[in-house]
Amino acid sequence: MNESNTRSASSSKRDPGSPQAAPGTDRIIDSPLLSASGFRHAFFSRQGGVSAPPYDSLNFSMTVGDREPDVAANLARAASDLLCLPHHIVFLHQVHGVDCHIVHHPNDSPSIRSRSGDAVLSRHPDVACAVRFADCAPILIGDLRSGAVAAVHSGWRGTLLDIASVALHSLERLTGAPLDPVAAIGPHIEACCFEVGHDVAAQLRAASPDPDILRTGKRDRPHVDLRAMIHAQLLRAGVSEDRIDHVRGCTVCDRERFFSYRRDGERGGRHLAAIVARRQR
Numbered sequence: 001m002n003e004s005n006t007r008s009a010s011s012s013k014r015d016p017g018s019p020q021a022a023p024g025t026d027r028i029i030d031s032p033l034l035s036a037s038g039f040r041h042a043f044f045s046r047q048g049g050v051s052a053p054p055y056d057s058l059n060f061s062m063t064v065g066d067r068e069p070d071v072a073a074n075l076a077r078a079a080s081d082l083l084c085l086p087h088h089i090v091f092l093h094q095v096h097g098v099d100c101h102i103v104h105h106p107n108d109s110p111s112i113r114s115r116s117g118d119a120v121l122s123r124h125p126d127v128a129c130a131v132r133f134a135d136c137a138p139i140l141i142g143d144l145r146s147g148a149v150a151a152v153h154s155g156w157r158g159t160l161l162d163i164a165s166v167a168l169h170s171l172e173r174l175t176g177a178p179l180d181p182v183a184a185i186g187p188h189i190e191a192c193c194f195e196v197g198h199d200v201a202a203q204l205r206a207a208s209p210d211p212d213i214l215r216t217g218k219r220d221r222p223h224v225d226l227r228a229m230i231h232a233q234l235l236r237a238g239v240s241e242d243r244i245d246h247v248r249g250c251t252v253c254d255r256e257r258f259f260s261y262r263r264d265g266e267r268g269g270r271h272l273a274a275i276v277a278r279r280q281r
Contacts, residue, residue: 027058028081031140031184033245034275039142039149040082040128041275043186043247045257049074051269059259059269060132066269078272084128089274091130092117096157100150100170103127118158119167121174123148123277130274134261135189135251137226138273139164139234142182146175147278156200159229160207165237181239186273187249187258191215191225198222204229209236 027048034041049058051070058074059066072086079086088106092115099117103109106126120129129151131138136155143149152158152167164183172179191213196204201214201222210232215223227246234244251258251271259269 027077029187029247029249031245031247033182033243034140034142034184037142037144037182038147038278039140039182039275041140041142041184041273042078042081043138043140043184043273044078044271045187046259046269046271047257049077054264054267055269058271060272061270064269065267075272078274079128082128082274082276084126084276088126089128089130089272090120090122091132091151091272092120092153094118094131094153096136096153096155098158098161098163098166100167102170102174103129118153118163119150119170121148121150121167121171123174125277125279128274128276130272132270132272133186133188134259134268134270135194137188137230138186138271139167139230140184140186140273140275141167141171142275142278143171143175144180144182145177146179147280148175149275149277151273151275154226154230156194156196156204156224156226159226159233160203162207162233164230164233168234168237168239179238182243182245183234183239184245184247185227185230185234186247187251187271188226189252189260189262190227190248190250191223193250193252193262194224194226195219195221196224200224209233 029043050073051059055066100119103122131151131153139152141150150167208229213225213229217223251260
């Protein structure tokens with residue numbers, strides 16, 4: 001299991017539970033595996049933006065109440081980091097389902113942004129496939145053969161439906177050939193804080209390829225290791241163990257670096273995770 005760190009001058013491995021950003025790049029957390037594979041990408045923290053409290057500062061959603069000019073400025077900063085145009089960053093109205101949408105050309109971006117779904121796919125090198133998230137797990141996938149990519153939003157409902165596998169199958173249909181995938185699972189609500197009811201815990205455990213995803217919390221209620229479940233789903237879908245990277249960070253625990261819906265409620269901000277298709281030589 002690969003463990004990732006934040007973008008820095010050194011790619012040495014550290015404690016996976018406490019990533020640290022390099023000076024000047026506080027907003028970006030990256031996957032060394034995706035970087036080494038040639039994919040421009042980022043898991044953005046809440047730092048390095050322009051939004052005022054309580055959205056301070058790198059919020060990517062107006063639906064939580066933030067100002068449109070501030071969200072647009074934040075999106076422009078992300079586009080600069082990804083080396084693309086702001087309107088070429090494509091995300092959806094996320095609904096915790098399994099619908100996947102393909103962006104064939106950057107000009108398709110405005111129409112696709114108006115659609116509902118939880119995964120964005122493309123093989124166009126000017127498109128950044130993106131998802132927005134707070135506590136749900138973002139997954140970025142790249143195909144080494146074709147350069148095609150997918151950004152996946154996997155909350156507990158999407159994970160229950162195995163959105164990661166659905167996205168991989170959709171990516172294979174897009175490329176028309178067997179995949180050679182690499183994947184990175186980003187920061188989200190970790191098992192330490194993901195307390196659920198017994199009914200939800202039972203559903204997730206029954207659907208998980210890895211049965212060891214439940215922990216007992218302080219109140220004798222189940223906690224779910226969503227990361228372990230998604231990892232097992234990626235393995236079952238054909239992604240090799242050494243091709244899965246883990247970008248650690250609990251969105252609930254780390255208030256300074258992350259937004260959290262569970263912690264902050266409706267007025268909490270939303271992060272962005274994005275990946276750009278690799279231009280084939």
